[in-house]
Amino acid sequence: xxxxxxxxAVAALLAAATASHAQTIRDAPAAWSGxxxxxxxxxxMGQGFPPPPLKPEAKAQLxxxxxxxxxxxxxxxxxxxKFVGYSWGNTAEVEVLVTPGRLTLIADDGLVRRIYxxxxxxxxxPPPTNAGLSIGKWDGDxxxxxxxxxxxxxxxxxxxxxxxxxxxxARVVERIRLxxxxxxxxxxxxxxxxxxxxxxxxxFVYKRQAKEIAYATPLCVDDDRSTDxxxxxxxxxxxxxxxxxxxxx
Amino acid sequence: VRMSRRxxxxxxxxxxxxxxxxxxxxxxxxxxxxxxxxxxxVVAKVEWVNPHVFIWAYIPxxxxxxxxxxxxxxxxxxxxxEGWTKDSLPPGEKVTIEYAPLKDGRPGGSLRRAKxxxxxxxxxxxxxxxx
Numbered sequence: 001x002x003x004x005x006x007x008x009a010v011a012a013l014l015a016a017a018t019a020s021h022a023q024t025i026r027d028a029p030a031a032w033s034g035x036x037x038x039x040x041x042x043x044x045m046g047q048g049f050p051p052p053p054l055k056p057e058a059k060a061q062l063x064x065x066x067x068x069x070x071x072x073x074x075x076x077x078x079x080x081x082k083f084v085g086y087s088w089g090n091t092a093e094v095e096v097l098v099t100p101g102r103l104t105l106i107a108d109d110g111l112v113r114r115i116y117x118x119x120x121x122x123x124x125x126p127p128p129t130n131a132g133l134s135i136g137k138w139d140g141d142x143x144x145x146x147x148x149x150x151x152x153x154x155x156x157x158x159x160x161x162x163x164x165x166x167x168x169x170a171r172v173v174e175r176i177r178l179x180x181x182x183x184x185x186x187x188x189x190x191x192x193x194x195x196x197x198x199x200x201x202x203x204f205v206y207k208r209q210a211k212e213i214a215y216a217t218p219l220c221v222d223d224d225r226s227t228d229x230x231x232x233x234x235x236x237x238x239x240x241x242x243x244x245x246x247x248x249x
Numbered sequence: 250v251r252m253s254r255r256x257x258x259x260x261x262x263x264x265x266x267x268x269x270x271x272x273x274x275x276x277x278x279x280x281x282x283x284x285x286x287x288x289x290x291v292v293a294k295v296e297w298v299n300p301h302v303f304i305w306a307y308i309p310x311x312x313x314x315x316x317x318x319x320x321x322x323x324x325x326x327x328x329x330x331e332g333w334t335k336d337s338l339p340p341g342e343k344v345t346i347e348y349a350p351l352k353d354g355r356p357g358g359s360l361r362r363a364k365x366x367x368x369x370x371x372x373x374x375x376x377x378x379x380x
Contacts, residue, residue, distance in 0.1 A: 037330065069278075070278055071278055072278040072279065093326060108326060209330070218299050218300065219299075219300045221298070221299060221300065224300070225296075225301065225303055225319075225321070226300070226301050226321060233278070233279060235279055235319070235321065235351060235353075235355070235357065237317075237319050237355060237356075237357060239305070239317060240294055240296060240305065242294070243293055243294055243305060243317075244293060244294070244340055244341070246291075246293070246307040246314070246315040246317070247291050247307060247315065247341070249309070249313050249314065
């Protein structure tokens with residue numbers, strides 16, 4: 001009798017745990033799936049946004065890095081992409097995939113972010129990765145995503161050579177919601193105690209792209225006419241080999 | 250509503266001071282973004298590649314013959330979003346091109362917009378005041 005009672009108790013506990021798990025995991029609506037483009041159509045290096053509240057030393061570092069780019073330098077375009085809250089993961093076109101228990105964001109630039117939904121408790125000190133560890137929880141119809149474990153070496157706010165590094169203990173909180181069937185809103189707040197004097201808050205509006213085929217925008221390609229692969233820019237005017245002859249006068 | 254030439258040039262200049270994320274692998278320092286030139290010629294080839302589509306055109310010289318010009322523009326995804334296809338500018342077609350010239354004087358620059366022989370205007374992010 002005792003064994004039977006114990007088995008029933010275990011079964012009841014398992015059933016309760018399963019029910020609890022089912023209640024806490026709530027997938028994103030299927031309508032979130034698709035290709036989304038930020039509007040205005042890009043957030044070029046933060047243009048149109050207030051500058052991040054960098055600490056003075058970090059601001060000076062970013063200003064110097066930007067000056068180098070303006071003078072003809074190139075960003076770290078052939079390096080692994082790193083999520084810092086925006087840019088290289090949230091500013092270009094993004095494909096949203098809805099699957100059970102997970103939301104996946106694939107940035108046009110190539111960064112893949114996996115957001116785990118439901119009853120997942122993030123480890124206290126996740127090892128750093130380029131996308132970080134993202135856990136999503138629902139607040140009504142808004143998905144609140146907390147990302148930790150970000151790469152402390154990531155350039156902030158953009159992957160410019162010499163840009164301030166994100167630093168330790170950075171954290172990104174995103175509030176994502178579907179405003180209407182064709183509008184996805186990201187409200188993003190980055191906390192980075194090493195370089196930010198206050199949280200950096202941004203709001204991105206994405207519009208659904210109605211197209212059947214995704215066109216990725218790889219930045220790291222062979223025979224790039226615009227960069228020399230050594231950190232410099234160029235404008236390579238070597239004519240294509242199959243160029244047709246000029247028209248007759 | 251089409252922006253005036255001056256306003257969209259200024260807008261493009263401001264917007265292009267720093268590269269955008271999708272095209273964020275070089276700055277626009279090599280282009281004179283304070284100027285927009287217009288030339289007419291014949292499409293030679295479109296290199297439909299990332300991260301920048303390149304358009305080659307033969308531009309007639311005053312004394313006869315042609316110069317070969319090159320124009321850098323948006324990545325494929327952005328042009329598609331603007332309505333372009335890889336066949337929007339077929340070789341041999343007459344074209345009118347607006348562009349920000351290279352500072353070093355070589356024949357070419359950053360494409361702003363292209364007008365096809367049938368009058369269709371092909372826009373870019375820059376022509377819409379965002380780059």
